[in-house]
Amino acid sequence: MFSLTILTAILLATIAIGTTAALIAWQERPEPGAAPLVVLLAGQCWWSALLIFDIEASTLGAKLFWANLRWIGVVAIPVGWVLFSLEYTGRDRYVRPRYIALLSIVPVLTVVVALTDSTLLYTDSSLVREEGMLLLSRTPGPWFWIITAYTYLLGLLGSVPLIELIRDDSLPFRGQSAALLVAILAPWVSNILFLVGAIPVTGLDPTPVAFSISGVACLGALTRFQLFGKSPSPNPRARRLLFERMPDGAIVTDSHDYIVEINDAGSDVLGTEPRHVLGRPLQEIVPDDLLLPTDGSVAVGSSFQSPHDGRLYDVTATAITDIHDRTIGHVITFHDISEHVRQQQRHEVLNRVFRHNIRTETNVISSYAELLADEDDQGAADEITASARRIEELGVKAREIIDVFERGRDSIEAVPLESLLADGIATVSEEYPNARIDREPASVDLFVASVLEPVFVNLIENGIEHNTGPNPSVRVTVESDGDRVQIRIADNGSGIEDYERSILERGTETPLEHGSGLGLWLAKWGTEIAGGEVTFETDDPTGSVVTVDVPVLSPPADHAESDDSPS
Numbered sequence: 001m002f003s004l005t006i007l008t009a010i011l012l013a014t015i016a017i018g019t020t021a022a023l024i025a026w027q028e029r030p031e032p033g034a035a036p037l038v039v040l041l042a043g044q045c046w047w048s049a050l051l052i053f054d055i056e057a058s059t060l061g062a063k064l065f066w067a068n069l070r071w072i073g074v075v076a077i078p079v080g081w082v083l084f085s086l087e088y089t090g091r092d093r094y095v096r097p098r099y100i101a102l103l104s105i106v107p108v109l110t111v112v113v114a115l116t117d118s119t120l121l122y123t124d125s126s127l128v129r130e131e132g133m134l135l136l137s138r139t140p141g142p143w144f145w146i147i148t149a150y151t152y153l154l155g156l157l158g159s160v161p162l163i164e165l166i167r168d169d170s171l172p173f174r175g176q177s178a179a180l181l182v183a184i185l186a187p188w189v190s191n192i193l194f195l196v197g198a199i200p201v202t203g204l205d206p207t208p209v210a211f212s213i214s215g216v217a218c219l220g221a222l223t224r225f226q227l228f229g230k231s232p233s234p235n236p237r238a239r240r241l242l243f244e245r246m247p248d249g250a251i252v253t254d255s256h257d258y259i260v261e262i263n264d265a266g267s268d269v270l271g272t273e274p275r276h277v278l279g280r281p282l283q284e285i286v287p288d289d290l291l292l293p294t295d296g297s298v299a300v301g302s303s304f305q306s307p308h309d310g311r312l313y314d315v316t317a318t319a320i321t322d323i324h325d326r327t328i329g330h331v332i333t334f335h336d337i338s339e340h341v342r343q344q345q346r347h348e349v350l351n352r353v354f355r356h357n358i359r360t361e362t363n364v365i366s367s368y369a370e371l372l373a374d375e376d377d378q379g380a381a382d383e384i385t386a387s388a389r390r391i392e393e394l395g396v397k398a399r400e401i402i403d404v405f406e407r408g409r410d411s412i413e414a415v416p417l418e419s420l421l422a423d424g425i426a427t428v429s430e431e432y433p434n435a436r437i438d439r440e441p442a443s444v445d446l447f448v449a450s451v452l453e454p455v456f457v458n459l460i461e462n463g464i465e466h467n468t469g470p471n472p473s474v475r476v477t478v479e480s481d482g483d484r485v486q487i488r489i490a491d492n493g494s495g496i497e498d499y500e501r502s503i504l505e506r507g508t509e510t511p512l513e514h515g516s517g518l519g520l521w522l523a524k525w526g527t528e529i530a531g532g533e534v535t536f537e538t539d540d541p542t543g544s545v546v547t548v549d550v551p552v553l554s555p556p557a558d559h560a561e562s563d564d565s566p567s
Contacts (some may be wrong), residue, residue: 005346007055007133007209008052008055008056010209011048011049011051011052011208011209011274012046013212014044014045014211014212014215014292015045015048017212017215017216017219018041018042018044018045018048018211018214018218019041020044020215020219021215021218021219021222022037022041022042022045022312023042024219024222024223025037025038025041025218025222026038028222028227028228031087031094031228032087032088032090032273033084033087033088033227033228033230036080036081036083036084036087036095037080037084037218038080038270039076039079039080039083039084040076040077040080040081040084041080041107041215041218042073042076042080043073043074043075043076043077043080043189044073044208044211044214044215045073045078045211046070046072046073046076047070047073047074047077047166047207047208047211048208048211049207050067050069050073051066052069053066054066054067054070054103054136054268055134055135057188057510058134060126060127060136063127063136064117064125064136066113067136067138067326068115068117069112069115071110071114071115072111073195074110074151075106075107075108075110075111075147075151075247076107077151077152077153077156077187078107078150078151078155079100079103079104081154081155082096082103082154082155082157083103083157084156084158085157085159085160085161085162086156086161089161089162089164089165091161091330099469103154106146106147107147107150108153110143110147113143116140116146116157117411117543118143119141120142120143121140121141121143121144121147121328121523122139122140122141122144123140123141124136124138124139124140125137125139126138127270131398132205132545133204135204139205140378141391148195155184155188155332156410158363159181159210162177162180162181163177163181165177166181167445171296175221175224175225175443176225176226176227179217179220179221179224179225180217180218180221180227182213182217182218183213183214183215183218183221184214184228186210186211186213186214186217187207187208187211187213187214188208188210189210190205190206190207190210191205191207191210193206194206194207196382204501205502209336212356226308241260243261243263243287244263244264245264246261246263247265247311247336248265248270248335248336249263249266249267249270249332249333249334250262250263250265250266250332250333250334251263251266251267251282251284251331251332251441252320252329252330252331252332253329253330253332254329254514255327255328255329255341256280256281257281257282258279258280258282259277259280259281259282259285260279260329261276261278262274262277262278265334265403266334268307269306269311269313269334269402270285270286271306282332286304303322304334308380309503311336311338312336312337312338312341313334313335313336313337313338314334314335314337314409315332315334315335316332316333317330317331317333318330318331318333319334333428342525342528372535377497384551387408389392389414411451412449412530412531412553413449413450414447414448414449414450414557415447415448415449415450415453416442416443416444416446416447416555417443417446417447417478417485417487418441418443418444418446420440420448420450420452420453420456421439421442421476421478421487423453423501424453424456424457425437425439425460427457427475428461428464431461432461432464432465432472434472435467435470435472435474436463436471436473436474437460437464437473437474437476438473438474438475438476439475439476439477440476440477440478440487442478443478443480445555446478446485446501446552447552447553447554447555447556448485448530448551448552448553449529449530449531449550449553450551451529451530452526452527452530452548452550454522454526455522455523455526455527455530456487456489456548458475458519458520458522458523459489459519459520459523459546459548460476461487462491462502462519462520462546463489463490463491463493463520463525463543463544463546464491464493465491466494467491467492468493468494469492469493472491472492473491473492474490474491474539475487475489475491476488476489476490477490480552481506482549482552483552484532484549484550484551484552485549485550485551485552486547486548487547487548487550488545488546488547488548489545489546489548490541490544490545490546491539491543491548493542493544494542494543495538495539495542495543495544495546496544496546497519497534510533523548527548527549527550530550530551531550531551532548532549532550532551533549534544534546534548534549535547536549
């Protein structure tokens with residue numbers, strides 16, 4: 001009787017500790033893991049309480065009733081444990097109704113088998129007297145071993161994420177995970193000892209007694225280590241979010257160079273969707289041997305041009321290693337260097353144009369200045385004046401280009417295309433009043449980047465300035481499909497030389513090949529900053545056609561409001 005009294009007191013203390021911990025966890029809702037922890041602690045309290053009723057019962061029927069009903073708490077504990085572990089460590093994508101339903105199939109069947117007193121769970125039940133206590137001795141059936149294996153499987157699965165936290169740099173996380181592992185290991189060990197027959201008292205499973213240790217450990221985790229005050233649950237999702245939202249494209253490959261993960265930016269680089277590339281060899285998606293880091297190198301160090309959008313990327317690979325320092329895969333990143341390359345080309349062009357053109361003009365000035373020193377030559381004086389004017393114009397173009405670059409760094413301002421063309425034509429007409437400039441009116445609903453203003457001025461001016469005919473003319477037409485707009489500027493001059501077009505298309509100059517000036521470069525760079533491209537063609541029968549293809553922008557908010565205001 002003394003043993004029975006002590007056992008009952010321990011079980012009552014276990015219930016009190018577990019209930020206290022459950023109430024604290026309940027108050028922490030909706031913190032990740034709070035609700036499943038309540039289920040776990042409630043299952044322990046249920047098991048302990050019904051064990052008290054069981055040992056107090058004096059008949060076989062009464063003991064069977066309480067023992068079978070106890071299974072509700074028994075099966076709730078492992079389900080609550082694994083759900084708590086998943087939620088608490090940030091793996092809540094698995095804590096969804098369909099997964100919970102699948103997880104609960106075996107436990108629900110166990111409760112049904114128990115409440116119907118089926119021989120699948122126990123093949124035989126009898127009363128035995130041990131240490132002055134009347135206990136229930138039962139012979140396990142096949143289903144008992146199924147639910148036992150299932151329970152330990154869930155216990156193991158729930159422990160793995162917490163074991164990972166033991167190595168975490170955060171001291172609170174290490175303390176939390178250690179306390180929780182003690183909470184699950186104590187009843188786990190006691191139950192194993194009971195199942196292998198190491199407990200001297202037949203029919204007495206000491207697992208509910210070990211719940212007292214679990215309750216204390218949970219209380220320590222809740223209070224001392226602030227279980228729900230300092231939670232690691234955001235970590236996995238944050239890492240995932242960083243991977244998905246990182247501006248650089250990223251592909252994760254395994255040790256055999258099969259793609260196992262790709263972020264949105266990586267999909268854009270390849271012009272595909274994740275479902276089309278996951279599980280396929282990298283070389284099948286990107287047929288470039290330079291992108292296969294099979295030698296274990298951590299830097300591919302090559303450039304890659306996307307077949308999707310033509311942009312240029314710097315490619316690097318970082319090895320993924322396991323705890324044994326073995327390479328198990330790579331993270332291949334694509335850093336967009338298109339703008340960097342364009343800026344480099346622009347600087348090279350500016351440098352070469354200034355060095356070549358200014359040096360040429362300076363030499364002309366020096367030569368004719370020497371002639372003037374010998375004799376009074378009006379023609380030489382005119383050449384000096386013209387050369388000085390060309391140097392001045394070169395400086396003006398350079399300032400315009402710098403202004404375009406500066407405006408390109410700021411947010412793109414949307415302005416009506418009609419006003420840009422009208423202003424550009426007015427500027428050129430003022431300088432060349434004898435030239436003919438025809439224009440088709442553009443739709444008032446078309447808005448483009450304001451950085452295109454000097455682009456149109458220079459292209460229209462170029463069509464007139466280099467026209468050696470008696471009647472220079474330029475015609476401006478506009479076509480749009482709603483998303484993009486094409487502005488075509490056609491002239492009746494001698495056209496743009498092939499070598500000049502090739503330099504513009506290549507994007508840079510060489511020591512032996514120079515453009516005639518900066519006007520066309522300004523048009524090219526300004527169009528690129530506006531998100532478009534410029535093309536050069538020969539017109540029929542003479543002249544050239546320059547097409548500026550740029551995206552149509554949304555009108556600014558103040559413009560929309562002014563349109564909506566009553567007249």
